Amino acid sequence: MTKAPGSREGKSSGRGQRDLRVRVKTAKGRKLSSKLWLERQLNDPYVARARREGYRGRAAYKILELDDKYRFLVPGARVVDLGCAPGGWCQVAVGRVNALGEKSGKAVGKVLGVDLQEVDPIAGAEIHQLDFLSEGADQQVKDWLGGPADVVMSDMAAASSGHKGTDHLRIVALVEAAAALAFDILEPGGTFVAKVLAGGAETEMQAMLKRNFDKVANVKPPASRSDSSEKFVVATGFRGRPQADPQADQQD
Numbered sequence: 001m002t003k004a005p006g007s008r009e010g011k012s013s014g015r016g017q018r019d020l021r022v023r024v025k026t027a028k029g030r031k032l033s034s035k036l037w038l039e040r041q042l043n044d045p046y047v048a049r050a051r052r053e054g055y056r057g058r059a060a061y062k063i064l065e066l067d068d069k070y071r072f073l074v075p076g077a078r079v080v081d082l083g084c085a086p087g088g089w090c091q092v093a094v095g096r097v098n099a100l101g102e103k104s105g106k107a108v109g110k111v112l113g114v115d116l117q118e119v120d121p122i123a124g125a126e127i128h129q130l131d132f133l134s135e136g137a138d139q140q141v142k143d144w145l146g147g148p149a150d151v152v153m154s155d156m157a158a159a160s161s162g163h164k165g166t167d168h169l170r171i172v173a174l175v176e177a178a179a180a181l182a183f184d185i186l187e188p189g190g191t192f193v194a195k196v197l198a199g200g201a202e203t204e205m206q207a208m209l210k211r212n213f214d215k216v217a218n219v220k221p222p223a224s225r226s227d228s229s230e231k232f233v234v235a236t237g238f239r240g241r242p243q244a245d246p247q248a249d250q251q252d
């Protein structure tokens with residue numbers, strides 16, 4: 001069978017086929033981990049596509065793929081993007097919710113992004129530097145947004161500690177903080193999207209989401225690297241008011 005040009009050539013090193021992967025020489029002073037990272041970047045089709053299509057990073061394709069499936073970034077939607085640097089998700093949201101009013105006759109949305117790091121401005125998005133785990137951060141976001149949200153999305157991830165368990169607990173803390181904001185500001189029918197790591201400690205949060213949203217899906221979009229334990233929870237159809245956990249009430 002004839003393969004489509006470039007189909008899987010990069011992965012194959014079979015007899016008679018050229019291996020087209022870019023290989024990086026180990027330069028003096030370059031660690032093996034940096035060499036592998038560089039090699040992965042150079043060979044990643046999403047990295048090349050992001051460069052071609054003007055996105056600030058390959059992460060943009062994760063939210064594009066999630067939205068293609070669940071359709072929450074609609075014209076007129078008001079979106080909060082937590083952990084937005086360098087800005088790929090914001091760029092996608094600005095276009096899809098029509099934050100610049102470019103789609104005539106369609107409702108104009110709003111995109112508010114926050115991150116620990118400074119982010120270069122993105123036309124159509126309001127971006128603030130903020131540690132979302134700091135005291136009063138959620139109130140600050142509410143003040144900036146100035147009204148309810150239709151979508152709360154979080155790609156927040158703490159810098160890796162190198163210890164899987166610690167990293168997992170950190171990301172659970174970030175997801176819980178994002179979910180608390182979602183419960184507070186989402187319109188009924190709203191959507192919550194958040195990055196989680198496979199690992200088990202988030203069971204309680206999943207149960208909480210199931211009580212408060214019509215549907216809760218755990219998804220690994222194609223753009224998420226297969227060797228990464230990240231996945232995304234997509235909770236749609238917010239029911240409007242957090243339901244108390246009856247078991248928690250009994251224990252009090």
Ligand SMILES: C[S@@+](CC[C@H](N)C(=O)[O-])C[C@H]1O[C@@H](n2cnc3c(N)ncnc32)[C@H](O)[C@@H]1O
Nearest residue numbers: 059083085086087088089115116132155156157
């Ligand atoms: C994977 S990146 C996000 C990529 C982004 N979605 C994009 O498309 O460009 C994760 C981000 O989470 C941010 N982050 C981690 N902890 C945070 C916190 N406590 N408050 C705000 N942002 C945080 C990091 O600074 C980092 O920029």
